[in-house]
Amino acid sequence: MFKAKLKAEVLKTILDAVATLVDEAKIHVTPEGLSLKAVDPAHVAMVDLSLGKKAFAEYKATDLDMGVDLDKLKDILKLAGSQDLIDIEYKEDAHKLVFKLGHITRRMSLVDTANMGDPKVPNLSLPNQVVVLASELQQGIKASEAVSDHIALVADGKAFELVAEGDTDQAHLRLEGSELIKIQAPQKSRSLFSLDYFSTMSKVVKATDAVTLNLGTDFPVKIEFDIADGNGHIIYLLAPRIESE
Amino acid sequence: MFKAKLKAEVLKTILDAVATLVDEAKIHVTPEGLSLKAVDPAHVAMVDLSLGKKAFAEYKATDLDMGVDLDKLKDILKLAGSQDLIDIEYKEDAHKLVFKLGHITRRMSLVDTANMGDPKVPNLSLPNQVVVLASELQQGIKASEAVSDHIALVADGKAFELVAEGDTDQAHLRLEGSELIKIQAPQKSRSLFSLDYFSTMSKVVKATDAVTLNLGTDFPVKIEFDIADGNGHIIYLLAPRIESE
Amino acid sequence: MFKAKLKAEVLKTILDAVATLVDEAKIHVTPEGLSLKAVDPAHVAMVDLSLGKKAFAEYKATDLDMGVDLDKLKDILKLAGSQDLIDIEYKEDAHKLVFKLGHITRRMSLVDTANMGDPKVPNLSLPNQVVVLASELQQGIKASEAVSDHIALVADGKAFELVAEGDTDQAHLRLEGSELIKIQAPQKSRSLFSLDYFSTMSKVVKATDAVTLNLGTDFPVKIEFDIADGNGHIIYLLAPRIESE
Numbered sequence: 001m002f003k004a005k006l007k008a009e010v011l012k013t014i015l016d017a018v019a020t021l022v023d024e025a026k027i028h029v030t031p032e033g034l035s036l037k038a039v040d041p042a043h044v045a046m047v048d049l050s051l052g053k054k055a056f057a058e059y060k061a062t063d064l065d066m067g068v069d070l071d072k073l074k075d076i077l078k079l080a081g082s083q084d085l086i087d088i089e090y091k092e093d094a095h096k097l098v099f100k101l102g103h104i105t106r107r108m109s110l111v112d113t114a115n116m117g118d119p120k121v122p123n124l125s126l127p128n129q130v131v132v133l134a135s136e137l138q139q140g141i142k143a144s145e146a147v148s149d150h151i152a153l154v155a156d157g158k159a160f161e162l163v164a165e166g167d168t169d170q171a172h173l174r175l176e177g178s179e180l181i182k183i184q185a186p187q188k189s190r191s192l193f194s195l196d197y198f199s200t201m202s203k204v205v206k207a208t209d210a211v212t213l214n215l216g217t218d219f220p221v222k223i224e225f226d227i228a229d230g231n232g233h234i235i236y237l238l239a240p241r242i243e244s245e
Numbered sequence: 246m247f248k249a250k251l252k253a254e255v256l257k258t259i260l261d262a263v264a265t266l267v268d269e270a271k272i273h274v275t276p277e278g279l280s281l282k283a284v285d286p287a288h289v290a291m292v293d294l295s296l297g298k299k300a301f302a303e304y305k306a307t308d309l310d311m312g313v314d315l316d317k318l319k320d321i322l323k324l325a326g327s328q329d330l331i332d333i334e335y336k337e338d339a340h341k342l343v344f345k346l347g348h349i350t351r352r353m354s355l356v357d358t359a360n361m362g363d364p365k366v367p368n369l370s371l372p373n374q375v376v377v378l379a380s381e382l383q384q385g386i387k388a389s390e391a392v393s394d395h396i397a398l399v400a401d402g403k404a405f406e407l408v409a410e411g412d413t414d415q416a417h418l419r420l421e422g423s424e425l426i427k428i429q430a431p432q433k434s435r436s437l438f439s440l441d442y443f444s445t446m447s448k449v450v451k452a453t454d455a456v457t458l459n460l461g462t463d464f465p466v467k468i469e470f471d472i473a474d475g476n477g478h479i480i481y482l483l484a485p486r487i488e489s490e
Numbered sequence: 491m492f493k494a495k496l497k498a499e500v501l502k503t504i505l506d507a508v509a510t511l512v513d514e515a516k517i518h519v520t521p522e523g524l525s526l527k528a529v530d531p532a533h534v535a536m537v538d539l540s541l542g543k544k545a546f547a548e549y550k551a552t553d554l555d556m557g558v559d560l561d562k563l564k565d566i567l568k569l570a571g572s573q574d575l576i577d578i579e580y581k582e583d584a585h586k587l588v589f590k591l592g593h594i595t596r597r598m599s600l601v602d603t604a605n606m607g608d609p610k611v612p613n614l615s616l617p618n619q620v621v622v623l624a625s626e627l628q629q630g631i632k633a634s635e636a637v638s639d640h641i642a643l644v645a646d647g648k649a650f651e652l653v654a655e656g657d658t659d660q661a662h663l664r665l666e667g668s669e670l671i672k673i674q675a676p677q678k679s680r681s682l683f684s685l686d687y688f689s690t691m692s693k694v695v696k697a698t699d700a701v702t703l704n705l706g707t708d709f710p711v712k713i714e715f716d717i718a719d720g721n722g723h724i725i726y727l728l729a730p731r732i733e734s735e
Contacts, residue, residue, distance in 0.1 A: 072414065075391035079384065103381060103420055104388045109413035136593060139569065143594045146565035168599035169562065175593055317659065320636035324629065348626065348665055349633045354658035 002029050002066070002090035005058040008080035008101075010228045013204070014049060015077060017227070017234050019070040020200040021047055026116040029064040029090075033232075039119045045197050048121050048235040055231035057085055066090065066097065067111035076106050121237070126214040126222060128155040128189045131182035132175060134205035134225070137162070140173030141199045147171045150241055151195050155185035155215050164195065181210050189217045191240040201236045218242075247274050247311070247335035250303040253325035253346075255473045258449070259294060260322060262472070262479050264315040265445040266292055271361040274309040274335075278477075284364045290442050293366050293480040300476035302330055311335065311342065312356035321351050366482070371459040371467060373400040373434045376427035377420060379450035379470070382407070385418030386444045392416045395486055396440050400430035400460050409440070426455050434462045436485040446481045463487075492519050492556070492580035495548040498570035498591075500718045503694070504539060505567060507717070507724050509560040510690040511537055516606040519554040519580075523722075529609045535687050538611050538725040545721035547575055556580065556587065557601035566596050611727070616704040616712060618645040618679045621672035622665060624695035624715070627652070630663030631689045637661045640731055641685050645675035645705050654685070671700050679707045681730040691726045708732075 014036075018025050021040040028035050033052040039045070053059040080086055080101050087100035091107075099106040144151050144164030148171075154161040159176035160183060176183075198221075205211045205225045214222035223236040259281075263270050266285040273280050278297040284290070298304040325331055325346050332345035336352075344351040389396050389409030393416075399406040404421035405428060421428075443466075450456045450470045459467035468481040504526075508515050511530040518525050523542040529535070543549040570576055570591050577590035581597075589596040634641050634654030638661075644651040649666035650673060666673075688711075695701045695715045704712035713726040 072391070076388075079388050102384065103418055103424060104384060105415075105417040105419070106388055106392075107415040107417075139592065139594060143566075143569050143596055146562070147596075170595075170597040172595040172597075173593055174595070179593060317636070321633075324633050347629065348663055348669060349629060350660075350662040350664070351633055351637075352660040352662075 001092070002061040002064055002088070003058070004056045004060070004088050005085055006056045006088070007082070008077060008084045008086055009082040010051070010055055010232075011073075011086060012077050012082070013227045014051060014232075015070060015073055017049055017204045018047055019074065020204065021045055023071065024067060024069055024111050024116070026113045026118075027066045027068055029061045029066065031061055031063075033059070034061075037119045037121065039117075040197075044194065044239050045201070046119055046121065046237040048237075049232070051228060051232035055228035064090065065113050067113040067116060068097070069108070069111050072108050076101075076108065079104060079106075121235070122220075124214075124216075124220060124222060124237075126216045126219060127187055128185040128215040129182070130155055130160045130180060130185065130213045130215065131210050132160065132180055132213065133207075134202065134209050134211045135207040136173065136175060136179075137202050137205075137211060138207060140171070141195065141202055143171040143173065144195055145199070149195050150192055151198060152190055152192050153213065153215055153221060154188070154190045155183065155213075156188040157185055158183060160185075160213075185215075189215045189219075191215065191218055191221060192242075193221060193238055194241060197238050201238065204234065246337070247306040247309055247333070248303070249301045249305070249334075250330055250332050251301045252327070253322060253329045253331055254327040255296070255300055255477075256318075256331060257322050257327070258472045259296060259477075260315060260318055262294055262449045263292055264319065265449065266290055268316065269312060269314055269356050269361070271358045271363075272311045272313055274306045274311065276306055276308075278304070279306075282364045282366065284362075285442075289439065289484050290446070291364055291366065291482040293482075294477070296473060296477035300473035309335065310358050312358040312361060313342070314353070314356050317353050321346075321353065324349060324351070366480070367465075369459075369461075369465060369467060369482075371461045371464060372432055373430040373460040374427070375400050375405045375425060375430070375458045375460065376455050377405065377425055377458065378452075379447065379454050379456045380452040381418065381420060381424075382447050382450075382456060383452060385416070386440065386447055388416040388418065389440055390444070394440050395437055396443060397435055397437050398458065398460055398466060399433070399435045400428065400458075401433040402430055403428060405430075405458075430460075434460045434464075436460065436463055436466060437487075438466060438483055439486060442483055446483065449479070491582070492551040492554055492578070493548070494546045494550070494579075495575055495577050496546045497572070498567060498574045498576055499572040500541070500545055500722075501563075501576060502567050502572070503717045504541060504722075505560060505563055507539055507694045508537055509564065510694065511535055513561065514557060514559055514601050514606070516603045516608075517556045517558055519551045519556065521551055521553075523549070524551075527609045527611065529607075530687075534684065534729050535691070536609055536611065536727040538727075539722070541718060541722035545718035554580065555603050557603040557606060558587070559598070559601050562598050566591075566598065569594060569596075611725070612710075614704075614706075614710060614712060614727075616706045616709060617677055618675040618705040619672070620645050620650045620670060620675065620703045620705065621700050622650065622670055622703065623697075624692065624699050624701045625697040626663065626665060626669075627692050627695075627701060628697060630661070631685065631692055633661040633663065634685055635689070639685050640682055641688060642680055642682050643703065643705055643711060644678070644680045645673065645703075646678040647675055648673060650675075650703075675705075679705045679709075681705065681708050681711060682732075683711060683728055684731060687728055691728065694724065
């Protein structure tokens with residue numbers, strides 16, 4: 001069984017985080033909260049999301065997997081203001097989720113989870129860690145979009161850099177010392193990433209929140225941040241591009 | 246003759262109410278106010294609108310019919326803020342309407358009314374009546390749009406329901422008791438309507454205003470509401486769809 | 491050399507003023523400020539812009555021409571709020587402009603100025619002069635757009651008129667006496683202009699600012715206004731259309 005009540009904005013954060021990578025997702029529900037892992041069709045990016053029961057106004061569940069069509073969920077969320085409470089209940093017999101908002105009841109069929117795998121989150125050893133304000137990262141991405149379709153993330157001692165090199169123009173974000181929330185970069189690292197994927201992921205974080213980047217050289221980047229006032233957590237993994245020079 | 250002055254927002258309400266059904270309309274003017282009846286090209290919906298002279302800041306008219314191109318009227322209204330006063334005068338010799346807003350004068354040719362009929366509003370005996378806040382109705386419509394292209398309106402005793410049934414999903418608005426402004430439904434009624442038409446009509450009402458629905462089984466719905474602070478009134482009739490089951 | 495710091499909104503005003511006519515522009519820099527002349531590809535309109543060094547927070551330059559791709563400049567300005575300060579520096583060796591905003595550095599290649607001419611601003615003797623609030627002009631243009639693709643500008647004694655004549659409809663802005671900031675129209679003048687061009691130019695002026703129109707009969711209109719709190723000035727010349735009657 002699964003019966004919960006939560007603020008629309010929390011559900012929206014989850015949806016935004018996952019819908020950037022996949023159209024359907026398998027949500028795993030336990031008495032302690034929900035979790036979800038998904039890999040995008042191109043196998044370039046992975047999301048690993050968890051939301052504890054404290055993120056909910058009410059929560060009651062047993063172990064359960066639910067296949068959700070994210071576009072349908074998007075339609076339902078359009079009915080709610082960010083602070084509205086949404087009731088959700090799993091109807092096992094009909095294999096449906098029932099949403100209640102105000103005087104509206106919406107019944108949504110679940111999708112079959114038989115073909116949805118359980119992605120394994122690889123255990124990566126990434127030597128460098130940078131904690132930065134999301135707004136800084138988002139500004140660097142915006143500057144890069146006019147210049148190139150990929151960016152390099154560089155960490156070295158006390159400085160973090162986001163670099164986009166176009167044929168004629170360049171964009172460059174450089175943060176060091178107190179401009180960073182934290183940096184630990186014992187050895188210089190540099191990896192190249194698709195700007196499109198990195199941008200999509202970075203937009204999920206609130207501008208005023210902190211985001212942690214775990215970096216190595218020619219290694220995936222692990223992007224981590226809290227959601228739902230610290231009662232939930234998102235990890236993205238993004239594979240590097242091969243630098244062709 | 247016709248010479249009047251009114252707030253742009255009143256003229257806009259009229260325009261919005263009628264332009265959803267037709268591109269051109271014949272406005273009938275009398276010393277007491279104006280009125281207008283129109284049927285959409287598919288003969289599915291009808292509007293019957295009246296606006297008393299109290300809705301105007303100034304009003305002077307003799308009996309007169311004017312054929313108006315509603316798209317042109319829309320262009321003129323774009324020049325005005327909602328609280329701006331617009332002067333309108335009929336120039337018989339040139340067969341034009343002259344609008345004045347601030348230092349702007351706009352002359353608009355009228356269209357020939359020879360081919361515009363005078364729709365007869367059918368006299369329907371609809372057993373049930375529901376008065377509901379427009380915002381509730383609009384929320385029910387929004388929920389239905391993701392699910393189906395038609396809806397059922399149901400009245401029964403103390404409850405009113407708007408139901409959309411899709412192939413796999415459902416949307417459902419249920420209002421009863423104090424959630425309704427008024428209900429009088431001595432016998433259960435249910436009719437099916439095109440969501441598109443019903444949505445368009447329901448958007449004309451201000452969210453915070455009351456709207457009256459007169460309902461029967463497999464009968465048209467009669468949608469009524471006041472405009473211009475009670476100095477005008479709109480009636481829509483919408484034909485039912487045949488339920489194919 | 492060229493090294494300056496200015497508010498984003500000042501740079502944006504320049505960009506908007508010029509990008510309406512051309513995609514690339516040659517900016518002439520001197521120790522006293524910058525200037526720019528450009529003619530649109532159809533040779534119908536010309537802009538003559540000057541911005542004194544007082545418009546800048548910091549300014550240091552020697553004589554220099556820089557060819558700028560205006561679309562690229564637009565991308566860079568998207569990174570800044572209107573009150574943000576932007577650092578600009580010309581790098582002679584790389585033939586680039588380097589912009590700094592917050593922690594972002596953007597390097598932009600300059601374009602070759604060899605094929606960009608130096609338009610001569612014709613010396614016109616226009617008998618009439620009208621000074622009007624930009625918002626009035628913009629309202630007149632908006633009213634005209636639904637009616638025609640060209641407008642007549644008429645000055646006569648104490649009145650200024652903007653007239654659009656369609657096949658069936660007309661739009662008309664008339665300002666006289668105290669509705670104008672100033673008028674000096676010893677002889678009646680009337681010229682016809684492309685509404686599209688005139689509209690684009692008039693939108694560059696802030697609605698609450700004054701704009702000066704210098705007018706003759708079948709002569710170009712000279713549109714003048716200040717920018718950057720009076721530390722800069724824009725002159726547009728727009729060729730008349732031949733009246734076909």
